[in-house]
Amino acid sequence: MTPLLDRVKIPADLWNLSVAQLRELADELRAETIDVVSQTGGHLGSSLAVVELTVALHALFRTPHDRLIWDVGHQTYPHKILTGRRDRMTTIRQDGGLAGFTTRAESEYDPFGAGHSSTSISAGLGMAVARDIKAREGVGHERAVVCVIGDGAMSAGMAYEAINNAGALKARMIVILNDNEMSIAPPTGAMSGYLSRLISSRKYLGLRELGLKLATHLPSKIERGARRVEAVARKAMMGTTLFDDLGFYYVGPIDGHDLEQLVPVLRNLRDAEIDKPILLHIVTQKGKGFAPAEANPEKLHAVARFDVATGEQEKAAPAPPKFQDVVSKTLISLAEQNSRIVAITAAMSSGTGLDKFAARFPDRFFDVGIAEQHAVTFSAGLAAEGMVPFCAIYSTFLQRAYDQIVHDVAIQSLPVRFAIDRAGPVGADGATHAGSFDLVYLGCLPGMVLMAPADEAELAHMVRTAALIDDRPSAFRYPRGSGTGVPIPENPLELEIGRGRVLKEGADVAILSLGARLKDALAAADELQQRGISVTVADARFAKPLDECLIRQLACHHRVLVTVEEGAAGGFGAAVMQFLTWTGLMDRGLVFRAMTLPDRFIEHATQSAQIAVAGLTTQDITSTVCACLQEQGEPSRSKSRAAPLRPG
Numbered sequence: 292m293t294p295l296l297d298r299v300k301i302p303a304d305l306w307n308l309s310v311a312q313l314r315e316l317a318d319e320l321r322a323e324t325i326d327v328v329s330q331t332g333g334h335l336g337s338s339l340a341v342v343e344l345t346v347a348l349h350a351l352f353r354t355p356h357d358r359l360i361w362d363v364g365h366q367t368y369p370h371k372i373l374t375g376r377r378d379r380m381t382t383i384r385q386d387g388g389l390a391g392f393t394t395r396a397e398s399e400y401d402p403f404g405a406g407h408s409s410t411s412i413s414a415g416l417g418m419a420v421a422r423d424i425k426a427r428e429g430v431g432h433e434r435a436v437v438c439v440i441g442d443g444a445m446s447a448g449m450a451y452e453a454i455n456n457a458g459a460l461k462a463r464m465i466v467i468l469n470d471n472e473m474s475i476a477p478p479t480g481a482m483s484g485y486l487s488r489l490i491s492s493r494k495y496l497g498l499r500e501l502g503l504k505l506a507t508h509l510p511s512k513i514e515r516g517a518r519r520v521e522a523v524a525r526k527a528m529m530g531t532t533l534f535d536d537l538g539f540y541y542v543g544p545i546d547g548h549d550l551e552q553l554v555p556v557l558r559n560l561r562d563a564e565i566d567k568p569i570l571l572h573i574v575t576q577k578g579k580g581f582a583p584a585e586a587n588p589e590k591l592h593a594v595a596r597f598d599v600a601t602g603e604q605e606k607a608a609p610a611p612p613k614f615q616d617v618v619s620k621t622l623i624s625l626a627e628q629n630s631r632i633v634a635i636t637a638a639m640s641s642g643t644g645l646d647k648f649a650a651r652f653p654d655r656f657f658d659v660g661i662a663e664q665h666a667v668t669f670s671a672g673l674a675a676e677g678m679v680p681f682c683a684i685y686s687t688f689l690q691r692a693y694d695q696i697v698h699d700v701a702i703q704s705l706p707v708r709f710a711i712d713r714a715g716p717v718g719a720d721g722a723t724h725a726g727s728f729d730l731v732y733l734g735c736l737p738g739m740v741l742m743a744p745a746d747e748a749e750l751a752h753m754v755r756t757a758a759l760i761d762d763r764p765s766a767f768r769y770p771r772g773s774g775t776g777v778p779i780p781e782n783p784l785e786l787e788i789g790r791g792r793v794l795k796e797g798a799d800v801a802i803l804s805l806g807a808r809l810k811d812a813l814a815a816a817d818e819l820q821q822r823g824i825s826v827t828v829a830d831a832r833f834a835k836p837l838d839e840c841l842i843r844q845l846a847c848h849h850r851v852l853v854t855v856e857e858g859a860a861g862g863f864g865a866a867v868m869q870f871l872t873w874t875g876l877m878d879r880g881l882v883f884r885a886m887t888l889p890d891r892f893i894e895h896a897t898q899s900a901q902i903a904v905a906g907l908t909t910q911d912i913t914s915t916v917c918a919c920l921q922e923q924g925e926p927s928r929s930k931s932r933a934a935p936l937r938p939g
């Protein structure tokens with residue numbers, strides 16, 4: 292039963308509710324959130340932590356006129372329910388449904404899209420400054436800007452760059468630090484320790500204390516001198532905080548689940564004429580109100596569908612090991628033999644499988660927090676001193692560290708090994724999390740060794756190969772999910788750098804695959820064979836350096852050459868084309884096609900649906916080949932007898 296929630300169609304329906312009614316509404320909203328996520332899966336724990344905050348913010352601020360910016364956006368299920376999207380919540384993260392994060396295209400109540408962390412304060416500051424510029428010009432509207440950022444997201448440099456700027460600009464904005472003392476995993480780092488000490492060293496402020504403190508900032512009620520007295524008294528009583536020192540007005544910590552506190556405090560902050568940015572520190576609990584999520588916040592950060600009564604998540608069908616687990620297993624076994632091997636993650640220890648490495652080698656594992664830029668340069672420093680760093684970062688998050696890869700790693704030719712997880716489409720997390728660009732942004736870097744395994748056995752070989760590359764940077768990129776079920780070698784091979792392999796020989800057409808689409812290339816070859824078309828299938832293994840010898844043979848002995856990769860245009864296929872054009876191989880009647888991700892962002896859906904949207908299925912490869920042959924004339928006639936190709 293959700294009698295109050297049923298009356299809320301838009302946030303304005305909350306404006307006249309009493310605190311007691313808001314309390315009831317929060318209870319209904321929490322139950323609804325649990326119910327929805329039990330049917331859809333998704334980011335549960337973070338959403339449950341902000342139920343009361345969401346209610347309070349929508350009760351007090353005039354969204355969408357006032358700007359409410361959620362960091363990451365993974366905690367916005369309650370926000371979506373209150374902002375006109377309740378009836379579509381069961382479509383969340385599915386094909387054609389609501390997104391799992393905030394997106395501008397989805398709702399005017401999402402003024403800034405997210406997915407990656409620690410952007411909210413910068414975006415909010417931009418909006419606050421835009422407001423003020425327009426006001427000086429006599430256009431635009433007075434509006435509040437409120438950013439909600441988690442304690443995990445506060446480990447990223449970008450948050451401090453924004454605080455640095457906002458403090459100096461004395462921007463009028465409210466930053467709410469939603470501190471649930473959890474990132475996905477327990478947070479790491481000195482800043483996290485600082486926030487914990489801030490909470491434990493200051494008892495929660497009582498209402499009266501808060502009221503007094505805030506009242507001093509309402510100019511109609513106080514005198515300048517009194518303000519100064521308050522500031523001095525506050526410092527003497529509580530000590531100043533880092534945020535105060537950086538030009539913010541710090542308030543807190545307060546209990547973020549207590550609407551009796553949240554509502555008056557937020558009202559005061561909304562109305563106070565404080566000539567500097569405000570930081571409200573609230574303490575919440577990840578998974579609040581759902582016992583299994585409270586008990587295991589890491590496991591229930593993001594969930595599959597689950598049973599509301601028990602919290603038991605839907606079991607995935609039995610499947611081969613996940614790619615990330617192959618990486619960690621191989622790395623552990625290599626690290627047993629090489630004490631220089633160390634592993635680095637940026638807040639994704641379980642996602643990258645490195646939690647297992649951490650359990651085995653706690654002193655050789657570093658979770659640096661959400662700090663991808665630092666993770667890369669930290670790895671570079673380790674490499675400079677002869678360590679063997681494996682820096683495991685999702686493809687999409689590594690984008691943030693591009694200059695560090697170029698300037699700190701590649702130019703110095705330092706042997707950092709990048710384990711690039713979640714390469715290619717990732718499914719429900721959608722466009723913000725797709726690993727689309729790494730082949731492009733790494734493939735253009737001089738000296739880089741760039742590998743992509745076709746399956747989990749190949750991945751194991753590549754982990755070992757990377758460990759042995761000690762004179763330059765290397766990377767291997769692998770998809771989200773399970774392998775193909777091939778046996779994983781106990782003793783992985785050292786691959787010859789820049790050498791591909793041929794899996795099937797034919798005479799008419801060559802398909803050169805990079806990465807996990809190899810199985811589709813082989814299936815397409817079978818289909819084409821049945822139509823009388825003879826197909827060679829090769830696995831490039833390396834996007835850089837290219838196997839020029841293999842490409843030359845494929846080009847010389849086939850009428851059509853098609854490359855396939857799960858990456859944006861400009862990556863592997865483009866490098867092959869560059870080689871073909873500069874060597875003149877393209878001028879001899881060869882028909883060449885590079886099959887890549889399309890030039891558009893692919894929305895959330897299942898991974899296989901995204902591959903279909905991208906046009907990278909078996910069927911797509913088959914029809915691309917047929918279209919190429921058609922262009923050449925009679926499909927079944929061979930250009931020449933195939934010369935034997937180099938064996939794999």
Ligand SMILES: Cc1ncc(C[n+]2csc(CCOP(=O)(O)OP(=O)(O)O)c2C)c(N)n1
Binds near residue numbers: 337408473639
């Ligand atoms: C740049 C970047 N790195 C990593 C992630 C993965 N990630 C998503 S949520 C999250 C934890 C965020 O913790 P916090 O900000 O405290 O939010 P909470 O989940 O506790 O609400 C991480 C590491 C990300 N979204 N963006």
Ligand SMILES: CC(=O)[C@@H](O)[C@H](O)COP(=O)(O)O
Binds near residue numbers: 365406593642713
């Ligand atoms: C919000 C966020 O960025 C992460 O929680 C992400 O959803 C994790 O993705 P994986 O499930 O692929 O680890």
Ligand SMILES: [Mg+2]
Binds near residue numbers: 441470
């Ligand atoms: Mg947190």
